[in-house]
Amino acid sequence: MINKNILDIGKKCTGCSACACSCPVNAISMKVNPEGFLYPFIDTKKCVSCQKCFMVCPSNGLETVKSTPLKAVGLKNKNRDELLHSASGGAAYIIAKNIILSGGIVFGAIYDENLVVRHQMISNLQELPKIQSSKYVQSDMGSTFKAAKQFLDEGRVVLFTGTPCQIAGLKSFLRIEYENLYTIDIICHGVPSPKLFKYHLDSISRKQQSNVMKWDFRYKVKKGWGTNYYYECENGKTDTNPLEFFKYGIDFLNGSNYRESCYLCNYSYATNRPADLTVGDFWRLMKINPRFYSDDGVSSVIVNSEKGLKLIDSVEKEIAYFVCDYQDIVLGQDNLKGPTQRPEERENYYIDMNASFFETNIHQIPVKARLLNLLPQQLTVYLKRIKALFR
Incomplete structure (x- = not known):
């Protein structure tokens, strides 16, 4: 052998x-x-x-993950301030908040003081906002699996959030089912490398002659729910535009800078989810329930287990939601139908990566993105609603 x-x-x-x-x-x-x-x-x-x-290893091929969607909902947090700082409808945040208020522990992806994305344990409401909004870069898990196990063994309620491969990794590490463990996975397209993200931030810092101290991939304040970034430098300079305005952003959107395993992902199907809940953007909402649409964002939530049903029930008073068929969500999310296809550009993408990668690889901002960015906010919102009808 x-x-x-x-x-x-x-x-x-x-x-x-x-x-x-x-x-x-x-x-x-x-x-x-x-x-x-x-x-x-x-x-x-x-x-x-x-x-x-x-x-x-959850990727060893010895076990397969199968899930049966028990329920699907469109959801938004009733607290508008919390909603505005969430990527979509604030589903994960409001559930995490309830876990902490009940004395539990939450694990999720945060930016550290150097804007490195890491998984971190959170036990109080003051630090909970760190897990809000999307981080389009792979997070460093560190020793969070061990920390989660220790809390679980002590009888504490633990909510672990992350990509489906991270949730699968946690469960493989634990090897047993804990009644006090709850999990949420996100609808994930794929993850670029932390090194690439650092080079991206460094290129902005050089351009602005000041270090970037705050970054958000999903900034809503100016143009509402969508894919607009925001950054703030130490000298006070700020900027917000569509992700397509940066090479890092457009390469993320077209899938050319992901980890190799992302193109082979076993969890990118609606019936192969390892977590109790699967959350994401409800992009197809205007076709399903236009009256529920909000410019502040709406989450799609697929319930994969009895524990997931319990999580939704626990926050029912703090959310507005409607029940839908899970296929209504799948039709608007390609990464619930299969993994991102590996583009030809990925073959050599990282070969020439260096500190000046984003200065030497200048990309053309799509004309469509430029034009949309010039439009008044209300007209942009109107066009987004029209676009949503055809998803």
């Missing part, structure tokens, strides 16, 4: 860190590859060839 270890996973590795957290002799560490993504590294002097790293 040939011994297998985590290195046999290859391009299917999602970087979830379950292997490193599971190694009984601490022989595995997560290290950055040339593209800037975290992959497992084995210290052969410590390794005892127990194969636990391979067995615990």
Whole structure:
């Protein structure tokens, strides 16, 4: 019998860190590859060839995830301030808030002081806003799986939020079902590397001659629900425009800067979700329930388990929602029908990546994006509603 270890996973590795957290002799560490993504590294002097790293990997092909949608809803937080700071309708935030108010613990992706995206444990409402809005870059899981297990073993209620591969990694690491664990996964297109994101921020800092100190991929205040970024520099300079105005943004939207495993994702189907709830933007809302539309954003939520039903019931007084068929959500989300197709541009995308990548690879801002950005806010909102009818 040939011994297998985590290195046999290859391009299917999602970087979830379950292997490193599971190694009984601490022989595995997560290290950055040339593209800037975290992959497992084995210290052969410590390794005892127990194969636990391979067995615990959710990408090993030994187990498949199957889920049956129990319910689907369109949802928005009744608290407008909280809603405006969420990417869509604030579903994950309001549920996380309820968990903390009940004495529980929440894990989610945050920006640290250097705008590096990491998963972090949150136990109070003051820090909870850090998990709001989308982070279109892979987060570093660190030791959050171990921390979550410790809280679960102590009997604390834990809500863990993340991409479906991260939730699958957590569950593979835990190996048993905890009644006090609740999970939410996002509808994910794919993740660029943290190194690429840093180069993107550095290019803006050089242009503005001041470090970027705040970044938001989904800024709503100026033009409402959509895909507009916002940044603020230390010298007070700010900017907000459609994501297409940056190479990083347009390459994210066309799928050319993702981790290799994203193009092989097993969880990008509505019936292959590892979490209790699957949340995302309800882009097709105008066709389904135009009266429910809000320029402030609406979440689509697919309930995958009895625990998911319990989570929705727990916040019923704080949300406005309507029930729909889960296929109404699927039809507006390509990444509930399958993984993003790997474009030809991905082949050489990261080869020439360096500190001046975004200055030397100037892209043309699409004419459509330029024109839309010149329109008054109310007209932009009207056009968005018309567009939504044809999704």
